[in-house]
Amino acid sequence: MSEIALSAVATRLGGDMARVRAVIDAVHPAVDGGRFPIKRVAGEPVQVTVHAFCDGHDVLRVLLRWGAEDEAALQEVEMQPRGNDEWTAEFTPPVPGRYRYTAVAWVDHFRSWRHELQRRVEPADIRIAVQMGARLAAEAAARGTGAERQALANWSEKLQRLSAEGEPGALKTLALDEAMAELMDRHADRRLCASHALELPLLAERERARFSSWYECFPRSTAPEPGRHGTLRDVEARLPYIAGMGFDVLYFPPIHPIGRMQRKGRNNSLAAEPGDVGSPWAIGAFEGGHKDILPELGTLEDFQRLVAQARARGIEIAMDIAFQCAPDHPYVKAHPQWFRWRPDGSVQYAENPPKKYQDIYPFDFETEDWRALWRELKSVFEYWIAQGVAIFRVDNPHTKSFAFWEWCVTELKRLHPEVIFLSEAFTRPKVMHRLAKLGYSQSYTYFTWRHTKAELQDYFTELSQGPGREYFRPNVWPNTPDILNEQLHGGRRAMFVSRLVLASTLAASYGIYGPAYELLEGRPRAPDSEEYLDSEKYQLRHWNLDAPDSLAPLIARLNRVRRDHPALHADWSLRFLPTDNDQLIAYAKRSPDGRDVVMCVVNLDPHNVQSGWVELDAKLLGVEPDLPFQVHDLLGDQRYTWQGSRAFVILDPKQLPAHVLHVRRHARDERDFDTFR
């Protein structure tokens, strides 16, 4: 058996690769051992750490290897040791797409020899070492070509010639020549090179996958006059309002024809009245399905025009993709094999407990006709991508098969690397994480249900520092058409403001469902319900955008702050600062170059003035511990000068329940007295 195993080792290691002494024990980051890609943004450096070592005390060389997924050749970057057998280097994926990275390492006899020689003092030792160096240089010359080959050969010959007679000090200097060492490094003996077993995948996306401000609204409720069904033209007219608030993603619920069979009435009633418009998520009717537009909203041309108009204002239109059918969706007749039929000839309607969707049939992802189903569903994305859509919010992806999503999202991103997918899965943590792992760019979160300081700190520490950050990008929403959280019941302005500030500063991507949010809509269908009363899901609504207490100006200010401050463009730098009052939450974020620092303090109590001390961490805030520094409240436009390890903060919910502070370091030049930069 041991003979067999010996030859098995030889085979596994490629014959003489059993002689390889370098070990690559780990390459980080990696998600599930390389089963899924890490996520980054194109144009930004990816830091890689490799655990590598060899037996004994020889010197190792370690190279990071990386390239696009479909490039045959990988680029190499020399990795630097940072102690404890960890090696680091970085690379920058230039454009969105899939990449791979791995590492190689070998025991470098030249570097080992050079390290040895440096500590030699005995003339006899130096002479032997120089002879060995001559041998190594001759071998390197044999691997080189042209002038470099000649230079190495000359150096080898010189070392050999002088080794017996030369003065030891001069010999050592010649042997330690820096330029020759560099040449030797370029012609290293890599025959016994260890390769990491895996090439790890990386998904590089465009910046908006990491930093985005979403606004959701129902096109049918955008008519300027009450009672009329809004149209895509009405949405176009509303673009200045939305752009004025500073959003860069405008997201619509499904805009497709709505089923008439089992149509829901107002307030989710089971029987629709004549004239009831039904739920946009009950997709499909005789007018068409997922590739069609509800005639009342307008035409495909209207849609294309809206996409273009929005883009001109810096706004991208995001589509809701909900893979499910009203009973009268054309798919149901054309592809009955895509649904699971019961003995009585019915299909069990969809549920997402406790919610029941009597107006919706789910697809059967166990259908034997899965190839046709998968192709058709992917073609829905392709159809809208062709109309100019590059962001999709996917409805309840956790009720469709994971194998389908992995294939669909991966394939779409291969051809369209710019496309961004938001996973609308409010479900158990491992399920949400799996969707993020398999390719979703952004994910909904539990922010809506995290209210206290401890809850928020724990959750956002996990999101920004936990292992899931390699693939799970949060997109946080204080409300959605489905979620009027009890905190917002009653429409208390201070609460709406504090949740807005938290969402927009804790996370680089956030969104609101409006105009319900900016107009402080807080009426639930029942006291313990998270559903809106008179929800737009089942009826038209008319909103008074000119209401004097609208949050629109504050939202505009917040989104301006977000745009102006790179500290708020990413999630990982978030750190919480201790306060001595549990109603006051404090945190700071900084830009990758450390030059922009934003610190926030939010009063979580909508009823009472709260005050307390915030512990300042000079290193975190990027200030000198001994010098005063200025903080500029970007919401209230106040300036404060702070010094020392604590700052006193008082926040009145009747005024503004939050500080969003730009931290301005003291200019250390005395000639520039009292200025801050």
Added chain:
Amino acid sequence: MSEIALSAVATRLGGDMARVRAVIDAVHPAVDGGRFPIKRVAGEPVQVTVHAFCDGHDVLRVLLRWGAEDEAALQEVEMQPRGNDEWTAEFTPPVPGRYRYTAVAWVDHFRSWRHELQRRVEPADIRIAVQMGARLAAEAAARGTGAERQALANWSEKLQRLSAEGEPGALKTLALDEAMAELMDRHADRRLCASHALELPLLAERERARFSSWYECFPRSTAPEPGRHGTLRDVEARLPYIAGMGFDVLYFPPIHPIGRMQRKGRNNSLAAEPGDVGSPWAIGAFEGGHKDILPELGTLEDFQRLVAQARARGIEIAMDIAFQCAPDHPYVKAHPQWFRWRPDGSVQYAENPPKKYQDIYPFDFETEDWRALWRELKSVFEYWIAQGVAIFRVDNPHTKSFAFWEWCVTELKRLHPEVIFLSEAFTRPKVMHRLAKLGYSQSYTYFTWRHTKAELQDYFTELSQGPGREYFRPNVWPNTPDILNEQLHGGRRAMFVSRLVLASTLAASYGIYGPAYELLEGRPRAPDSEEYLDSEKYQLRHWNLDAPDSLAPLIARLNRVRRDHPALHADWSLRFLPTDNDQLIAYAKRSPDGRDVVMCVVNLDPHNVQSGWVELDAKLLGVEPDLPFQVHDLLGDQRYTWQGSRAFVILDPKQLPAHVLHVRRHARDERDFDTFR
């Protein structure tokens, strides 16, 4: 491309496996994604946790699958959900050897149907559901045989027949029949079954791999009279002394012929004097090499007899395997290609910085003749295994190639699963961990250099709770022939006792180098040296075992306590208890069944009486928070009754600097007043 990818998915998933909706996201424990085995002890349960879920809200079934590495068929154990999509089950490897484990999961339509039916109340819903159940039962019948097939078919027929007319309540009862449900479970439809991508390896060893008490001594120093070279017969005569102290592993430095070329003199001097015995690690001379015994020690027959005599006293002999050669080792002439020759015809001697071994040549693991080298080295183990040795302490394994060790240890354990390997690598953490991962049963640790309460708590928390515990089993030594730590300089008894108690109770495996340790030998070669003065590594020593201050009686007591208390037989249960005095360290361990609890308090200050409060954790100690309980000091044979959340402790280094307390719960039966169990 997407067409290609679609068929690639189909191929990868085995055709219709794209229809599989169950997902296995993770199987724990696993080391480096299954690259290396977890380690356990045969006969003890292995707990496995699987992260598994499916899209939507159907019911999953998850099975753990496990078996010996070379068994074709795996056994299956139904896993139980414990919330958060985690499933657990356990299995017990019956005998030492290699095993594998993995998991499968599927969406179970019968269980999903049954779950649905349970909440149905509408008669129409119940009738449809019962019809569906009849269909599922008919399908299950088709998968069954014999009587079970008939029972399922009958049940199906009955459900179908009664579904239209039967009284809904009775119908539901019939459909929810428990016995039929069990039968259905046994004939589940597993066609769309997800398998974890990996079969994870497990290395099951015998109990001594986890729990062992080592005693190291130099056979050549065991002569009863001073000045004579000790023999294996002298060691035999010393067995009662060693068995009396309660050790179960007796370990010798190499017992092979010692080289004469470059032989070291006393106190590591470069020039040996006539009569100097040399270092046992400078292996090989004209008398032979790694498979021979130094003639002065005796014969192979003496060795075999010693092994048998030791075994009769419950002691196993452990051999030191040091793969290196004195310059006059027979290998050097017979296999010059196994060494790296310099231009002057010399071999660079071995080093383990800062130590230099001028009397030792290292092997060149990059030799092109690696196959012969590997085979020969493995045959050294095989030779000694044939002589009855089943425990090897491997010298400096980190200076030999990792690829070699992985092959050698794995192959040896395949044929000899009872063999235990201890890695003597005092080096950087990742290197030590790699050796443990690739198969070493036990590993030396940094215990020797961890002195303060904070250092000890951090280090042993890492060892007992960190991810490395899956494969890294610590074996802790307060001293070795190479390490007389500065704490032991001067031979202060209280320090020797406290380090001994720490070693023997913090870790399930520990060892001492004696008689130096029990005789309080604390003379270093230089004030800042960790080398012993007049070290046995280079000369004979004579020890007075009858010294009145010998620690032998205390060691005997400690090893008895270790043997009697299952709490001390494993590492993972270790938990530290807070004290209000940094010179007092407190911790507790418990047996897997929770019935045996041992708590220790050690005074780390050898000079002063120290006292303070220990915080008691009732749950950890397995006592009732409101009742008094007794602690019995197994060293001092004192008993104390404690109650509440704190206990006062005072320890005088001049007496005993440690409590080793057996925690005795109060008997909760009032009739048994004042007794403890």
